[in-house]
Amino acid sequence: MTLISLKAQTDSLPSTFTSPYEAIYNHLNYLQDENHIPAQAAKSLFRGDRSQREINNLAVELKQVLDGSGNFINMDEVPKSAEYYDSLSRRNRYVLTKDFPEIYVQKYGDQWLFSEYSVDQIDRLHKKVFPFGTDKLLNILPNLGTTKYLGLHLWQYLGILILITLGFLIHLIFTVVLRRILFAVLHKYGKIDLANQFLNPVVRPFSLMIIALLASILIPVLQLPPFAATNLILLVHALVPFFATFFFYRLVDILGHYMKRMADRSENTLDDQLVPLVTKVLHVFVVIVGFVAILRGFKFDIWPILTGLSIGGLAFALAAQDTLKNFFGSLMIFIDRPFQIGDWVTSGDVDGTVEEVGFRSTRVRTFRDSVMYVPNSVISNSMVDNHGRRQYRRFYTRLAITYDTPARLVEVFVKGVEEIVQQHPDTRKDYYNIFLNEYGASALEVMLYIFFKVPDWNNELRCRQEIMLEINKLAEHLGVRFAFPTQTLMIEQAPGQKNLTPDYNQTKEEMEEELKSFFNKK
Template identity: 30%
Template sequence: MVSNSGLMASRWIPSHRSEGGVSIQILFCKNRRRKREVSKMQNLLNTAFFGVTVNDYLLFFSILLLALILRSLFDRYLSRLLMHWAQKTEAKYDDMFVDAITPPLNALFISVGLLVAVSVLDLPVGDVDIRTFVLQALKIATSIIFVWVFYRLCAPVTEMLRDFMSKSDGDLAAQFAPLMRQAMRVSVVAIGGILIIQNLGYSVSSLLAGLGVGGLAVALAAQDTVANLFGTFVMFTDRPFKVGDWVQFKDVDGDVEAIGFRSTKVRTWSKSLKVIPNKVLTSEIIENWSAMPKRRVKMTFGITYDSTPEQIEALIARIKTLLKTHPGVDQDYMLVNFTGFGSSQLDIFLYYFTATTVWAEYMEIRQDINLKIMKIVEELGLAFAFPSQSVYFENPLTTRMEQNFRLPDDPTLPQ
């Protein structure tokens, strides 16, 4: 017979103390399992491929992905929001500013993202330090993007200055704006180049000192450039012409198309483009036809000698009335006079100015007046004279011929 004590000894009855021990054991087992998993994960992250750990690869692609997301958000939302806001305003400059900075900023997100992502990579150092080389290249790329931003901003800034200057002198603003834009862009590129040289580790002061050794050769080579720049300065102070003017000097005849730092471009009437150094223009006699306030017409035509004084007076009076009533004729000064007796005509002199200086309009006005003068001459019964010569003989020509070639009297011939 088994006693109760033996039965109780063979059965395990968990107590409060024993339950707590089991929980601790289970928790301890879980912690050990977690530690093993964490250890495996750490081993995996520390695994190197081509000298770079998986952890660095994950961090690299995470930063790059973040940069792409930020760029996408900027391109889809922020840039469109800025453009939408700019289009609501009346000013045109904010539109130009937003349009100027949007493409460089898109590239800047990628460049900065790559720069930060590469900086966290622990690339192996061998014969060539790849990490340093890539970081240097990305720094240069970022500097170029910043230069690109300021380069594109030159256009809206120039437009603002042009509108400000046009309030006092519109012609000077139109002529000076392209040069000012070029000067700003050259300055931006020069400063950007200096920054890039410094990022490459070179000393700019040492470079300039080295250039000073060959300063004489550079000065001799650049004397034409300096002369052209001086010519540009003289042209802007004297202002003999502006863009769009019709100028003529030597064998050049056409419209001024552009005025640059080194040269001026003239589009000839044959549509060819002539580029003239500015130093040449400062020493030439330039005839600016567009600077005329009005265009002159000076002409003389002849009337035949069989015209009467009354007809000449009527002709002059009607031509004066024509000029005074014509809308294309300037009314400040005009002359219509009978000026003299020509070899084969009575000279009528016309002198007047057209109200326009545009060549095509000037020719139309002159043609219209000439046609109306022809009608007046015809209505008055006059005629235009042309060079001619009359020969008078002392005796009639027929009489001399009869004397030289007289035939004998013959009654059979018809009389």
């Protein structure tokens, strides 16, 4: 109950109240246990055409609303001036508590009373503070015992015991009975991983949330002393969103688990990229909403905090500009989609496979099996070579054959290599280049420039091996020898040996005749 330090009262009971203090004091004073006169307390209320019994009940209900909601009225702060003026409403009125702005005393002529509007709202507020018919317990529980022990009535101790027992039973039902039922059902439908991984983390906070909700409903009925009631109500009002935050956080984990399974079934790798980001966004959203709800449960005014954030927004933006750059970089990655999870990308010093795109950075698994975390602001502003987007994979090499290979054999060999490319199932048939391309330092070099139509690097390596093995078999069959870097030392003139220097005794005219005969043979 609301605690007020009272002075000795005169024998005469006042009927008019010339200040907010007198009106509120009269109402609270004559509803104390040791001074319970509802008819006198009701004189502080605007009566209208209500009967004495109705106005008496409303006076008692108003006191119960204040006590049940944990609102302690500090009489030292109530104005005693008959001309008190509320600058916000621009009227002669005084609001008792910010939790109930509709409850206020107002000046009528020369006296102050709880306003007509406030009296009309008492029934509604009473049902709000005592929902689901719990207001009826206010008439039942006090009959269980009115003797006081250590500042509490016997019925209040019984009420506390009932509340603890109900909480224990609810927790037992949810954490043991319901958990086993859900576990059996999930196992029956093959959801074993879901049951093992998520059931306990979800059921426990849900059970505690229900207990906190029950306590928030029943504690007002106990009509505890002001200090205890105020702090307990604040605590349970904060515990409800606290446990609810844990509960919904775990539900997001379950949602992420199902989204990941659906993404694994889809061929679109964008789903694999979106699932972890959506899960993180939902986690952050749940935590922020939960934090704000907990602050409101403790009756913290969050508007000054938000105002402070807006005033310090510039400083915050300057301090967190790198974080904001990375965040907008991640948005650009999702909008432009330069790569997806599983793509092999190269960008500057980055070379590997994309594993995850987060708020701040992109995780890349290198070919050394190390992990690189690249800030999104960097990778979104850099040139990215996405090897994973290739339609075809190029294979370029040079086949070095010995200089003593006859020209006709070179032609046959080149045609044979072309046929190998045509017959292979994974090569591109409409575009390739296979030609004797260069005279090397120690070999005739045949250029092999072809493309494979395969999805990944492993298949590319397999196709390379198959093509190279077929070329080796062809060379063995035709008698073509592959060259290797060599140097031949030739001595043009040595004792007892034929001179290796060619003898060019033909005239120009004779040489032109030889040229004509060469082309005429074709």
